Amino acid sequence: MKGIIFTEFISIVEEQFGLEISQKMFDHANDTGVYTAVGSYDHRQLIKLIMSLSHITNIPAQQLQQTYGRLVFPTLLKTLPVPDIESDDTFSFIEKVEHHIHIEVKKLHPDVTPPKFVFSNKTQSTMTMDYHSARCMGHVCMDVLEGCANYFNQSLTIAMQPMNTSQSHVRFSLTLNGD
Structure with missing residues (x-):
């Protein structure tokens, strides 16, 4: 890491x-x-x-992880290896993390294994995203997502469903709340 x-x-x-x-x-x-x-x-x-x-x-450790995830987002955003990546909203940014940023991170740091996001059932206001990581830090990821929504001035409801006992695979159901 x-x-x-x-x-x-x-x-x-x-x-x-x-x-x-x-x-x-x-x-x-x-x-x-x-x-x-x-x-x-x-x-x-x-x-x-x-x-x-x-x-x-x-x-509780879970609460600490979530607080950390929410507070660390602005710093992580500043350190992106793709500084000109533009997004207008939470969902498009999250997709760009997987499809562009994680690829660039691996080019710069071949020894790094960022989490993998798999997207499904996306609409304008909902998204289902599977998080895969051997680090099992789904609670951190959940509040990084929340920090992302805050950055884009959007309100997000997140449901987190562990898909295995180790929580190396977690499904997030994201819903953008109306203004």
Whole structure:
């Protein structure tokens, strides 16, 4: 997993909870906390940090993942390898992530395996999207989708359905809410 995911997580923890809680999280996880945005790291270390933060704050790990997903979207948007990619709405942007951005990410970083999105049943106001990832971070994905909708000033209702017990395959049913 690219280091920017880690560095942004750490920044969000520091902003939301403060440096003391951040240090407690690292201590509890037995982690040095040394990450660079351009490095590559094992995704299990991020999960360990989330679980440690959950233990310290008594906030469910699922809720922490969702908050992170929503807050990290603007930063991820700024780091896209395709800076001129234009979209007018949430659905077209999500499709471009799979059909353009993930392809460019793999060209730039051959060792990276971004999640795969498979789209079906798309209308102007609804979309079904299957998320496939060995990292099993569907809750993060769900709120990255929410962050995307917020960016486009759209309201989105998201239903998340795990398709297997590991949650490496999750189906999202997305509905744009009327203005």
